[in-house]
Amino acid sequence: MMGLSDGERYQKCVSIIDYMHKLPRFKEYHYLHINTLLDKLWPAFLRGNSNSLHWILGSESSAEHLDDQSLLLCAFQAGKPRKTDLDTANSWRDQYLPDAAKLLSGEDAQIWSMLRYTEAYYYAVNRYPGDKFSTQMRETTDLISTIRGELHHLLQEPLFPIAWMMQSLCHRIFPWNDDDLLTASGEEFHLHHDLRADGQDYETVFKWFKKWQFAKTVGAAERLRCMLVLIGKHRFFYVHQQERLLAMAAEWNGREGQKKHDIINLNWLADTLAQHVEKRSCSSSDNERYCNFTGKTSR
Structure with missing residues (x-):
């Protein structure tokens, strides 16, 4: 296992503190x-990381080189342009698949983000417990620990374990294979907008x-x-959406070599989607009109 240098640990801590602040x-x-x-x-961080060599080496702002435990170096590196992997950037799953923070909203999402930052901080600081760097960071670590303790109380609200479990379910439902029925439907229908912990x-x-916690594989039918x-x-209350998903499922079923647990029961799917139809009336002045008799929209 590759280790982390003190410079790398320092830079990770700076990034985490910056994000949290x-x-x-x-x-x-x-x-x-x-x-x-x-x-x-x-x-707390700056008190524990003062530069005792300032009067010998000069300040960072006037020096000709920067140490790997330099706050100025961290600022300069954060401002560097980053190359983007176009394949990754264009992946719906990579960009939008909900983690727990995205499944939450507002300040609840911030609470979860803070939890993730504290975990990352402990990894960096306590990589080598009791060494010089972790000792130097003690005041900041005490403060981070106080924050983590406060989060412990807040995370007892039922919404947070729901988000944590849903995060795992979403990773199961939408595999990395872009040709998978569920991943393709997630991208086409922008389903990340409709997955939320609130209301579950x-x-x-x-x-x-x-049911799925230790399962090696889960078939497409059950994932759907x-x-x-x-x-x-929240989705599939328009007939054209239902028809499109049914067509995608039919095409999926027709692929060669599909396993039994991946075959979608189209009758079940049609009946299930029919329950999603939103009964609402629209006036003739609306851009989109809906007929309660046929279930059709003008769109």
């Missing part, structure tokens, strides 16, 4: 006390999560069932 300040009452802790991050039934999500449960009626 730049998070929007909380406005919800039960999160307000986190703001005070976030405001203390930079002072805890027991339902728990049931699916427990789970997807439709999780998106609820």
